[in-house]
Amino acid sequence: MTAPHVRLQGIRKAFGALAVLRDCDLEVEKGEVMTLLGPSGCGKTTLLRTIAGFVVPDAGSVSIGGRDVTLHPPNRRSVGMVFQHYALFPHMTVFGNVAYGLRVRRLGREEIDRRVRAALELVELAALPERWPAQLSGGQQQRVALARVLVLAPEVLLLDEPFGALDAKLRQAMQVDLRQLVRRLGITTVFVTHDQDEALTLSDRIAVMRGGVIEQVGTPLEIYDRPASTYVADFVGLSNLLPGEVRAGRIELGRSVVLPTDRTGRVTVVIRPEHLAVRRDEAGPGWPGTLTFVKHAGATTEYQVDVGGPAPLRVLAMRDPGGDLLEVGDRVRVELRDSAAWVVLGEGARP
């Protein structure tokens, strides 16, 4: 197996008394899109800036393409960064912005011209080389920022909340465009976001961060289906977190819901809302309760059912157009639809 393209080992960083990164290890394979996902203040941007060289870690090492670059200054790394607000040079045209890195490298005028035009074509901005950044829309600015780094053919592409400044509709279109572009170029990409949908859309793998620690690294499906902690389960997607206790290799929940497990002690069971169903008949296994919330959102219907626990159970079902319409206040039963679709977290041995 080849060595990972980007390797972070034991990265630690504190700003004053505040520990921002505590022992972060991360490996990104060549051509892979890795997302650092977490709420603001979790250290994801600091970790990204460590790869770019703007942050020198207190401990640990950064290597890119097998070379240790921990102490290399930012301008000596083959790493292209797209900043959160793009950081386009306002006093340079689109062409000037994209040509900047080439001019710094003292390339010939003709080569600069050729490469800038190719890069602008790549991001579909070939028609606007003479515009000033202030004359561009947010989406266009983002594409200039992208062209500006891609023109240098960096080994690694870093993106810091690149869609944060765009409105929702444009954001989705740009996400798809970016994903296709990055895949086509096969460039190793590390991408920071606090938006789980964005992470699920764009990534090959996701690193979920919390309080300066990487909690879990995995593919979007692994993260969603097998969250390593209640934090991850709660942050990525909606979940029902049910406390339970293991007795003789089994957890008993609700009425006659029995789940086998090889864990022990007190545990938390994670059940995604789409793995539950609401039934009108109260008899049978599950959780009897009262419907407290119904939302018909086009293709799906979302229910919340008060089953006497600390939080209502959330249920997500495909809407049945001809079916029985349940209303708030109805007595119902929540049923586990798919007995495989749950995760047990907590003490004891891992499955």
Added chain:
Amino acid sequence: MSAPAVTWTDAAWVRRIVRGRGIWPAVPALLYVFVMLAVPLAVLFAFGFLTIDRGRVIPGSFTVAHYQRILTDSLSWLLFWRSFRLGVATTLLCLVLGYPVAYLYTLVGPAARKLLLIAVISPLLTSALVRTYAWLVILGGRRGLLNTVLLRLGIVDTPLRILNTDWAVLIGLTQVHLPFMILPLIAALASRDRFLEEASANLGASRLETFLRVVVPLSLPGIAAGTALVFALSYTNFIIPQLLGGGTYSTVAVKVYEQTIVILDWATGAVLAALLLGSCFVLVLLITWTANRAMAWREGTR
């Protein structure tokens, strides 16, 4: 049915003034400027065109003889050349000395910032006259502070002759006008976007290159403001050249002072003052025009 009469109060600009209540609070200051500046200036300009007969000004007369006399006198051209040279040299020196200070200000912490700002502003709290006298003491003759120190330390064998030269005037002008360069530069540099410098480094530029390609061009508004201010002030200053340049040293501004206050030749004084003011205005316009051309990118933001 007749069309409604259009009166002058319908003119857009009149309505803007009358309805825009924003103008009224500014009226006292505008009035003050008009009475205390515009009127005396008009009188001053008028004097340059009046005939003077045996020391008496004849009201209502008009002549361009004073302008003719002064503009054909090579001495006045020499004076203008000296004033211009001093203004340019002072401005460049202030820029070269002031830029690092303003840049440093944006790099240090809040406490050091406060100290720097105090250091920059505090000279403004003493009168320029007093500070200029201080330069007399420092630069003055064999027993001046500077020469005493240099001689004692054995750095020079014979005392330097600085006082009563262009150098003394340049030193004085630079010291007095430095804050006017530093403050606009601080304003321009402190508001800059640091991510641009990171982006530049990320694209491979060294610190020096980032400074030259990103920091300096984006501080152009501050450079323009400081340059215009310092040039206008040093080009027209008369106290410093008079005191530090010595008895025979003269610039246009010094000459205006002599003609008006000492010799009482008000016509010559008025013509020189008008030419000094007019040329200063043109040169400052030239500075701002050049700067605006170099900042074409700002058009896109409006």
